[in-house]
Amino acid sequence: TPTSLYPWIKAHDHSKQKEIADWLTMEIKDFVSYISPSKEEIMARNSVVKTLKQQIKVCWPDAEAHVFGSFATDLYLPGSDIDMVVVSKNGDCENRHKLYQLSSFLRSKKLAKDIEVIAGAKVPIIKFVDPKTNIHLDISFERTNGLDAARRIRKWLETTAGLRELVLVVKQFLRSRKLNNVHVGGLGGYATIILCYHFIKMHPRVSTENMTASENLGTLLIEFFELYGRNFSFDNLVIAFDGKTDSPKYLKKYKYPSLIASRNPFALVVQDPDDPGNNITRSSYNLRDIKKSFGGAFQLLVDRCYYLHSASYKKRIGQSILGDIIKYKGKER
Amino acid sequence: SNKARKKQYCRTCDLFNHDDDNCPNIWRSYLLNKQPQQHSLKDVQLPVIYCYNCGDSTHFGDECKEARTSRVPNLSGSAFSGSNLPQQLR
Ligand SMILES: [Zn+2]
Ligand SMILES: [Zn+2]
Numbered sequence: 001t002p003t004s005l006y007p008w009i010k011a012h013d014h015s016k017q018k019e020i021a022d023w024l025t026m027e028i029k030d031f032v033s034y035i036s037p038s039k040e041e042i043m044a045r046n047s048v049v050k051t052l053k054q055q056i057k058v059c060w061p062d063a064e065a066h067v068f069g070s071f072a073t074d075l076y077l078p079g080s081d082i083d084m085v086v087v088s089k090n091g092d093c094e095n096r097h098k099l100y101q102l103s104s105f106l107r108s109k110k111l112a113k114d115i116e117v118i119a120g121a122k123v124p125i126i127k128f129v130d131p132k133t134n135i136h137l138d139i140s141f142e143r144t145n146g147l148d149a150a151r152r153i154r155k156w157l158e159t160t161a162g163l164r165e166l167v168l169v170v171k172q173f174l175r176s177r178k179l180n181n182v183h184v185g186g187l188g189g190y191a192t193i194i195l196c197y198h199f200i201k202m203h204p205r206v207s208t209e210n211m212t213a214s215e216n217l218g219t220l221l222i223e224f225f226e227l228y229g230r231n232f233s234f235d236n237l238v239i240a241f242d243g244k245t246d247s248p249k250y251l252k253k254y255k256y257p258s259l260i261a262s263r264n265p266f267a268l269v270v271q272d273p274d275d276p277g278n279n280i281t282r283s284s285y286n287l288r289d290i291k292k293s294f295g296g297a298f299q300l301l302v303d304r305c306y307y308l309h310s311a312s313y314k315k316r317i318g319q320s321i322l323g324d325i326i327k328y329k330g331k332e333r
Numbered sequence: 334s335n336k337a338r339k340k341q342y343c344r345t346c347d348l349f350n351h352d353d354d355n356c357p358n359i360w361r362s363y364l365l366n367k368q369p370q371q372h373s374l375k376d377v378q379l380p381v382i383y384c385y386n387c388g389d390s391t392h393f394g395d396e397c398k399e400a401r402t403s404r405v406p407n408l409s410g411s412a413f414s415g416s417n418l419p420q421q422l423r
Contacts, residue, residue: 023360203412204393205363210419214384215364222360223412231394231411232385233402248381250388295405305360 006323007330008034009277015316020305022220024321031322032165034330035172037079045071049082049131052111052137056086059105060098063088065139068146073153075167077175078330079227085146093141094124102126102139112137149190156197162220163215166196169221169326176327177293185286191270196282198239199224201248218321222301229294234287240271260268300324350408357409368419376422385413393417 004010008031017023037045039267049067056065069083070076086102093099096119103126106112126139140146154228157163158162171192174180182188187195200220205211213220238251238259251271253260259269259279272278284290304321341349351357366400385394386401395407395414410416415423 019362021360022364024360107382190351195353202381202383204380204414204417205365205412205419207378208419208422209378210368211363211365219361219363226411227385227413230405231403231407231413233387237384237388248383249390250383250385252388302357302360306355311361 005327005329006320009318009320013318015313015319022310024221025216027320028165028169028217028221032168035168036251037078044133045082045135048133051216052084053093055109055111060088060093062090063093066147068150069091072150073157075164075189075193077172081138081222083146084137084139085143086139086141087144091142096304099126100126145274152273153193160197160200160213162217163197163200165214165217166200166220167193170224172326172328173297179286179290179293182283185284187284187290191281191284194239194270195228196224198248199227222298225294225298225301226236229291229298234268234291235265238269238271241273243276295326346409348409380418380422
């Protein structure tokens with residue numbers, strides 16, 4: 001099969017759409033179904049997780065392994081890692097000796113290759129690759145905050161039409177700009193989901209039930225970049241949720257000095273919905289590039305809309321709107 | 334100059350900072366829900382209002398009177414404006 005820069009537009013031409021926003025909405029849906037895993041890929045991932053859960057139980061009978069992160073919320077992109085956490089009754093799995101015990105057990109059972117035990121880190125983990133599927137896995141220990149987050153995200157996804165599509169497009173955009181890695185100051189998965197959910201819930205036409213987000217993904221995607229790339233005051237505000245009602249709100253930074261660890265006023269602060277004293281984005285120090293990339297995406301998308309709006313039908317055939325902001329080289333399928 | 338100004342006029346918005354071919358209304362169009370007959374304002378779902386500039390909950394960011402902190406100018410308005418509420422709530 002040939003590869004193309006915009007493989008999702010193959011056989012999905014929307015150039016005859018009257019409204020350019022509807023064209024973009026349809027293209028977003030095509031992109032999401034293109035990057036969604038096939039049945040075989042889902043089965044392969046599930047079986048890797050199932051085997052590991054069983055075998056970790058064999059190694060440590062009083063411990064339980066769980067998945068969290070993008071695997072647990074079905075918000076993963078092709079090639080994403082699987083995140084697991086092992087939680088035990090004694091709470092002693094993080095101990096250095098036990099980490100090496102598990103890693104040699106996994107090696108002996110031929111369940112892991114390229115194993116790295118990172119025992120001295122603030123969050124000790126075992127990183128490895130599944131020998132059959134080449135999927136990368138991270139196992140951490142005794143920390144349940146990832147499980148709380150996954151539960152919350154699944155609830156948001158169930159009640160918020162359009163959230164999954166918006167998150168996947170923004171995630172892929174950040175990945176294509178190499179701004180999705182928190183170890184180099186980028187925006188992590190949970191923070192990306194919170195920004196998208198917060199934006200949708202605050203939108204004047206969504207919060208009043210005047211429109212449905214899943215039918216307006218095109219305009220909403222541009223308006224997401226408009227808010228965080230052009231207008232939002234990162235200097236003044238904290239992105240937060242009401243603890244009781246779970247509704248979105250902004251806090252004024254100067255009133256919450258304990259949340260603001262960084263001296264830099266231009267820092268993204270997202271309050272952890274499960275732990276109000278914790279800033280989820282404290283590692284996302286590269287806000288300047290993140291904001292600039294969102295502003296750039298806004299400009300590229302609207303310029304593309306203006307161009308295609310006045311272009312002849314002949315020139316519109318086979319064109320992509322998303323292609324300017326998402327470089328995704330892949331097989332046509 | 335007068336000529337440049339003429340070029341930059343949008344008939345839809347009645348604004349001088351963009352022309353007809355670069356009007357946000359080209360992409361900022363919404364597919365609205367069919368609205369049930371609303372008998373009073375009580376039947377209407379009230380908006381979530383927070384200002385993206387100062388954080389206040391009495392106005393949207395486009396209508397903020399405080400100094401703007403973002404260095405990117407907002408000339409043609411954004412989604413977060415009182416004028417983007419459904420008709421009966423404006
Ligand atoms: Zn206009
Ligand atoms: Zn304000």
